[in-house]
Amino acid sequence: MPEHTYKLIEIVGSSTESVDRAIHNAIEKAAKTLEHLDWYEVVEIRGHIKDGRIAHHQVTLKVGFRLE
Amino acid sequence: MPEHTYKLIEIVGSSTESVDRAIHNAIEKAAKTLEHLDWYEVVEIRGHIKDGRIAHHQVTLKVGFRLE
Amino acid sequence: MPEHTYKLIEIVGSSTESVDRAIHNAIEKAAKTLEHLDWYEVVEIRGHIKDGRIAHHQVTLKVGFRLE
Amino acid sequence: MPEHTYKLIEIVGSSTESVDRAIHNAIEKAAKTLEHLDWYEVVEIRGHIKDGRIAHHQVTLKVGFRLE
Amino acid sequence: MPEHTYKLIEIVGSSTESVDRAIHNAIEKAAKTLEHLDWYEVVEIRGHIKDGRIAHHQVTLKVGFRLE
Amino acid sequence: MPEHTYKLIEIVGSSTESVDRAIHNAIEKAAKTLEHLDWYEVVEIRGHIKDGRIAHHQVTLKVGFRLE
Amino acid sequence: MPEHTYKLIEIVGSSTESVDRAIHNAIEKAAKTLEHLDWYEVVEIRGHIKDGRIAHHQVTLKVGFRLE
Amino acid sequence: MPEHTYKLIEIVGSSTESVDRAIHNAIEKAAKTLEHLDWYEVVEIRGHIKDGRIAHHQVTLKVGFRLE
Amino acid sequence: MPEHTYKLIEIVGSSTESVDRAIHNAIEKAAKTLEHLDWYEVVEIRGHIKDGRIAHHQVTLKVGFRLE
Amino acid sequence: MPEHTYKLIEIVGSSTESVDRAIHNAIEKAAKTLEHLDWYEVVEIRGHIKDGRIAHHQVTLKVGFRLE
Amino acid sequence: MPEHTYKLIEIVGSSTESVDRAIHNAIEKAAKTLEHLDWYEVVEIRGHIKDGRIAHHQVTLKVGFRLE
Amino acid sequence: MPEHTYKLIEIVGSSTESVDRAIHNAIEKAAKTLEHLDWYEVVEIRGHIKDGRIAHHQVTLKVGFRLE
Numbered sequence: 095m096p097e098h099t100y101k102l103i104e105i106v107g108s109s110t111e112s113v114d115r116a117i118h119n120a121i122e123k124a125a126k127t128l129e130h131l132d133w134y135e136v137v138e139i140r141g142h143i144k145d146g147r148i149a150h151h152q153v154t155l156k157v158g159f160r161l162e
Numbered sequence: 163m164p165e166h167t168y169k170l171i172e173i174v175g176s177s178t179e180s181v182d183r184a185i186h187n188a189i190e191k192a193a194k195t196l197e198h199l200d201w202y203e204v205v206e207i208r209g210h211i212k213d214g215r216i217a218h219h220q221v222t223l224k225v226g227f228r229l230e
Numbered sequence: 231m232p233e234h235t236y237k238l239i240e241i242v243g244s245s246t247e248s249v250d251r252a253i254h255n256a257i258e259k260a261a262k263t264l265e266h267l268d269w270y271e272v273v274e275i276r277g278h279i280k281d282g283r284i285a286h287h288q289v290t291l292k293v294g295f296r297l298e
Numbered sequence: 299m300p301e302h303t304y305k306l307i308e309i310v311g312s313s314t315e316s317v318d319r320a321i322h323n324a325i326e327k328a329a330k331t332l333e334h335l336d337w338y339e340v341v342e343i344r345g346h347i348k349d350g351r352i353a354h355h356q357v358t359l360k361v362g363f364r365l366e
Numbered sequence: 367m368p369e370h371t372y373k374l375i376e377i378v379g380s381s382t383e384s385v386d387r388a389i390h391n392a393i394e395k396a397a398k399t400l401e402h403l404d405w406y407e408v409v410e411i412r413g414h415i416k417d418g419r420i421a422h423h424q425v426t427l428k429v430g431f432r433l434e
Numbered sequence: 435m436p437e438h439t440y441k442l443i444e445i446v447g448s449s450t451e452s453v454d455r456a457i458h459n460a461i462e463k464a465a466k467t468l469e470h471l472d473w474y475e476v477v478e479i480r481g482h483i484k485d486g487r488i489a490h491h492q493v494t495l496k497v498g499f500r501l502e
Numbered sequence: 503m504p505e506h507t508y509k510l511i512e513i514v515g516s517s518t519e520s521v522d523r524a525i526h527n528a529i530e531k532a533a534k535t536l537e538h539l540d541w542y543e544v545v546e547i548r549g550h551i552k553d554g555r556i557a558h559h560q561v562t563l564k565v566g567f568r569l570e
Numbered sequence: 571m572p573e574h575t576y577k578l579i580e581i582v583g584s585s586t587e588s589v590d591r592a593i594h595n596a597i598e599k600a601a602k603t604l605e606h607l608d609w610y611e612v613v614e615i616r617g618h619i620k621d622g623r624i625a626h627h628q629v630t631l632k633v634g635f636r637l638e
Numbered sequence: 639m640p641e642h643t644y645k646l647i648e649i650v651g652s653s654t655e656s657v658d659r660a661i662h663n664a665i666e667k668a669a670k671t672l673e674h675l676d677w678y679e680v681v682e683i684r685g686h687i688k689d690g691r692i693a694h695h696q697v698t699l700k701v702g703f704r705l706e
Numbered sequence: 707m708p709e710h711t712y713k714l715i716e717i718v719g720s721s722t723e724s725v726d727r728a729i730h731n732a733i734e735k736a737a738k739t740l741e742h743l744d745w746y747e748v749v750e751i752r753g754h755i756k757d758g759r760i761a762h763h764q765v766t767l768k769v770g771f772r773l774e
Numbered sequence: 775m776p777e778h779t780y781k782l783i784e785i786v787g788s789s790t791e792s793v794d795r796a797i798h799n800a801i802e803k804a805a806k807t808l809e810h811l812d813w814y815e816v817v818e819i820r821g822h823i824k825d826g827r828i829a830h831h832q833v834t835l836k837v838g839f840r841l842e
Numbered sequence: 843m844p845e846h847t848y849k850l851i852e853i854v855g856s857s858t859e860s861v862d863r864a865i866h867n868a869i870e871k872a873a874k875t876l877e878h879l880d881w882y883e884v885v886e887i888r889g890h891i892k893d894g895r896i897a898h899h900q901v902t903l904k905v906g907f908r909l910e
Binding site for chain 1: 201
C-alpha cells in the first residue's frame with residue numbers, strides 16, 4: 095500500500111442551497127466517471143447573486159484519486 | 163453586454179448560527195444600498211469564541227456589482 | 231485590557247456531517263484543555279471520500295487564546 | 299507633497315478585443331467619477347469563452363487615487 | 367441551469383507574437399477536443415529569450431468547462 | 435451585537451518620519467469621513483527614496499468599520 | 503517549434519524511501535500513459551508517520567506535456 | 571551544534587504605543603515560560619481602533635526556540 | 639474513527655548531510671515527546687553556508703498528531 | 707548541458723503604449739549588459755495614471771540567464 | 775521620463791534598536807554603491823533573540839533603482 | 843556584529859542526479875564569485891523530463907551573503 099500514485103483534478107460544484115451541498119454535488123458528479131476517489135480540498139468558495147439574493151454557490155475543489 | 167465594468171467591495175457578515183448564514187447576512191446587507199450585485203467570493207472565515215463555544219462566525223466576502 | 235498576549239494553536243476538527251460541525255468539534259475539543267479561547271480562523275477545508283461519498287470533513291483552524 | 303493619503307478601489311474592466319483594452323476600459327470608467335487617479339495594479343486576468351472563442355477578457359485592477 | 371458542475375484544466379499556450387495571442391492559441395487548442403468551454407483564468411505569464419530577444423511567450427491558463 | 439456587518443476599505447498613509455506615523459496618518463484621515471472604525475490590518479510597507487535617503491514611508495492598510 | 507501547447511496535470515507520487523524517489527515514482531507512473539512529458543514542478547512535500555517513523559513520503563507534482 | 575531541533579510557536583503581542591513595542595511585549599511574555607528563544611518572524615500587523623484613534627496594535631509573531 | 643481531532647505543531651529539523659535527513663531528525667525528535675504522530679508537511683527548506691559550503695540544512699515541518 | 711547554473715534578476719520595464727511593449731523594453735535593456743538571457747517571468751503588472759488616462763505601464767519581470 | 779527601466783535588488787538591514795532603524799540601515803548601505811535609488815518594499819520582518827530579549831531586528835527589503 | 847547588511851541573490855542549480863545535488867551545485871557556483879555566503883532558502887523545485895525520465899532537476903535558491 096505505501097507506494098500508490100494519485101491524480102488530482104479540479105472541479106466546481108454548484109448548489110442553490112448551501113456551501114456543503116455544492117461540495118457534495120461536485121463529488122457525486124466526479125464519482126460517476128472516476129473510481130478510487132480518496133480526498134477533496136476546497137480551493138475557492140464563491141457564488142452568483144441575482145436580485146440581491148444568492149442564486150447559487152460555487153465551490154472549487156481538488157479531488158484526489160488513486161491510479162491503478 | 164460584453165464591455166461592462168464591475169466594482170468589488172469587501173464586507174464582513176456575522177452570524178451566531180452558521181458560516182452559510184454569515185454569507186447570506188453580508189449579501190442581504192449589501193443589497194440594501196447597492197444594485198446589480200453579481201457575484202461573491204469568500205476571502206476569510208473566522209469567528210469569536212466565548213466560554214469555550216462559538217459566539218458568532220465572521221465571513222469576509224468580496225462582492226462584485228455592475229457599474230452603470 | 232489593551233496589552234494582552236495571545237497564543238495561536240493549529241487544530242484539525244472532523245465531522246461526518248458538515249463543515250460547520252467540524253469547526254464546532256475542533257473548538258469543543260480545544261476548550262477541554264485551554265481557557266480563554268478568543269477567536270478562530272479557518273486555514274483549510276478538506277475531507278476523505280469513501281465509495282464515492284464524503285466519509286468525513288476535516289477543517290484546519292487556528293485558535294487564539296489569551297495568556298495570563 | 300510627502301504626507302498624502304490614497305484610497306484603493308478594486309474594479310473589473312471588460313473588452314472583447316484584448317487584455318490591454320480591458321485595462322483601459324476600467325480606468326476610463328473609474329475616471330468618470332473619481333479625480334486624482336494615480337496608479338493601477340493588475341490583480342487578475344480572466345475571461346469568458348463562447349463557442350470555443352474568447353467572448354470577452356476581464357481584468358481586475360486595484361486603482362489608487364489621492365484623497366484631498 | 368443553477369446546479370451545473372465544471373471541470374478546470376491547466377494549459378500553456380505559446381506565441382512568438384504577443385501575450386494576447388498566446389492566450390488565444392491555448393483556447394483554440396483546447397476547443398478542438400473539449401466542448402462547453404466557459405471561462406479562462408491566467409495563472410502565469412513567461413517566455414523564452416534567444417539572442418537577447420523574446421523567442422516566444424508562454425501563458426499558463428486554467429480553462430473551465432461544463433460537464434454534462 | 436453578534437450579527438453586525440462590516441465594510442473593509444484599503445487606504446495608503448504616508449509619513450516622512452516612520453512606519454508607525456504612516457499608519458496613524460492613514461487612520462486619522464479615514465476617521466474624518468467614516469464612523470465606527472473598528473480595526474486595521476497592514477497590507478504592505480513601502481516608501482520612496484530620494485538622494486539615497488527615505489523621502490517618505492507608505493503603508494497600505496485595510497480598515498474595517500461597522501455598517502449601521 | 504515556437505507555438506506548442508502544453509497541458510499540466512497534478513499527480514502525487516509516494517515512496518517509503520526518500521523525497522527524490524517519490525518524485526521519480528510519480529513521473530514513471532505518468533510516463534506509462536502520457537507521451538511528450540516535458541517538465542515537472544514540486545507543489546507539496548508531505549508524508550505519513552507511523553509508530554514515530556516516516557511510513558512514506560508523498561510529493562505532489564505538476565507535470566507538463568506537449569499536446570500534438 | 572549543527573543538528574539542533576527547533577520549535578515554532580505563534581503569539582500575538584499588543585501595545586497601545588507602537589508596533590515595535592508590541593513585538594517586544596510578545597517576546598517578553600514568551601521568555602517567561604520558554605528557554606532558548608532564538609528568533610522571531612512577523613506574520614501579521616493589525617490593531618483595534620476606538621473613537622477614530624488606534625486603541626492598540628497587535629502583532630502576530632512566530633517565535634523559534636531550541637529543543638533540548 | 640471518523641471524528642478525531644488533530645493538533646499541528648511546527649518544528650525545524652537540521653542535518654549536515656541532506657534534506658531527507660533533516661526531515662527524519664525533526665520527526666524523530668517530535669516522536670520522543672508526542673504520541674500518535676500522523677503526518678508531516680514541509681513548510682520551508684533552507685540552510686546555513688560556511689566557507690562556501692553547506693554547513694547544515696534546516697527543514698521546517700508541520701507535524702500533525704491525533705488528540706485523545 | 708544538463709548541469710548549468712542560472713541567475714535570476716528582477717527588472718521593471720515601462721511603456722507608454724502597452725503591456726507587451728513594457729516586457730520587450732525590459733528585456734532589450736537587460737540584453738545590453740547581460741549575455742545568455744534564457745527566460746522571463748512576469749511578477750507584476752501596474753502603471754501610472756495621469757489626468758484620468760494611463761501615462762505608462764510598468765511590468766516587473768524576473769529574467770534568468772546562464773552563468774558560464 | 776516615461777520609458778525608464780528599473781532594477782530591483784533584495785537586501786537585509788539589521789538594527790539593535792528598531793524595525794524603522796533596520797530599514798534605514800539597509801537603504802544607507804545600498805546608497806553607498808548604487809545611484810538613482812527610487813523606492814523600497816518590505817518583504818520580511820524578523821530578528822534574533824538572545825537571553826529572552828531581541829538582540830537585533832532584520833528587515834528584508836526590495837530596493838528599486840533606475841538604470842541609465 | 844549586530845548591524846550587518848546582507849544581499850540576497852536568486853540562482854538556479856541543476857543536477858542529473860538529485861534535488862540535494864542541485865542545491866549543492868548552485869551554492870558551489872555562487873561561492874566561486876561571492877564571499878561571505880551565509881544562508882540559502884529553496885524557492886522552487888522543478889526539472890526537465892526526457893523520454894519519460896527525469897533529465898535533470900532544477901532548484902531555485904535565494905542565497906544571502908554579508909556585505910562588507
